[in-house]
Amino acid sequence: MPSVRIFIVFIVIALIFSGDVVAKESDGIESLSRVSLLANHDYYKDLLKHIRGAKSEIFVAAYIFKTSPQTGLPYKVMQELILASQRGVRVEVLLERSDQQDSLNSYNRETALKLGKAGIKVCFDSPNKTTHSKLVIIDGRYVFIGSHNITPSGLKHNNELSVLIDSPILANQTKKYWQKSCRQWHDARTER
Numbered sequence: 401m402p403s404v405r406i407f408i409v410f411i412v413i414a415l416i417f418s419g420d421v422v423a424k425e426s427d428g429i430e431s432l433s434r435v436s437l438l439a440n441h442d443y444y445k446d447l448l449k450h451i452r453g454a455k456s457e458i459f460v461a462a463y464i465f466k467t468s469p470q471t472g473l474p475y476k477v478m479q480e481l482i483l484a485s486q487r488g489v490r491v492e493v494l495l496e497r498s499d500q501q502d503s504l505n506s507y508n509r510e511t512a513l514k515l516g517k518a519g520i521k522v523c524f525d526s527p528n529k530t531t532h533s534k535l536v537i538i539d540g541r542y543v544f545i546g547s548h549n550i551t552p553s554g555l556k557h558n559n560e561l562s563v564l565i566d567s568p569i570l571a572n573q574t575k576k577y578w579q580k581s582c583r584q585w586h587d588a589r590t591e592r
Contacts, residue, residue, distance in 0.1 A: 433567035443548045443562045444473055444555045447536060450564075451480040454538050457490040459578045461533040465495055465550040466507040467514060473555040478511060482518040491515075494582050496531040497524035507551075523582045531581060534562065540571050 438446055451458060458481065467475045485491040493515055495508040512522040525531035536544040546562020548554045565571075 433565055433570065435566075436564045438544070438546065438548075438562045438564055440558070440560055441556060443544070443546070443560065444477075446564055447477065447544055448480055450536075450538050450542050450544070451477070451484055454484050454489045456539050457492075457537075458484055458539075459492050459494075459535075459537040459575060460550075461494040461531060461535040461578055461581065462508075462550050463496045463530075463532045463534060464504050464507055464554075465493070465511040466552065467511045468507070472552045474511075474550045474552060477550055477555075478514060481515065481520060485518060485520050492521045492523075492582070494531060494533075494578060495522065495524050497527065498530070525581060529581075533581070535574065535578065537571050537575050537578065540575070541568050542566055543571050543574050545574070 436446070460481070465474060465478070466472075467478045469475070481491050481493070493512070495512060496504060497508065498505055508524070512524070515522050534546060534548050534550075536542075538544075543565045544562055545565070546560065548560045548562050554560055
């Protein structure tokens, strides 16, 4: 699939270089993109800034989104997503669900309940797939992608590396990937 290959090449380039990168659509259209490396806690600061500035939509895919304790950084991310939703931004979240009874499922279910009560659409991945993505797409333009889980360790303590890419082309391709992953969940629900 050409768009997946373009995406992978683009991410490799982004990890090697910070700055301006040219993205090319499969139909040959080129677009200048801005890429920033976000090491460790820089990811959290830039993510909150972009969530606060979101005007139309936010899509999140997370392997683990741990919002306890309520004083932690992930809880603040969740609060900002809720505030964005309250100001009219479309917010949707895709979370991992495994077949096992483990802490990952517990944390993700807890977060899903909190987001759902606030009117945010949450879906879990297909039981046939593991969603290991760490992805946020904002306003069809900004893509955060990398190693950061939305956990206290991932946002504050671990050595993590992600990129922020300002690219409508990549945002569109990434959103299609997100939508396909969420659709697989709906398909899996109807097959039961």
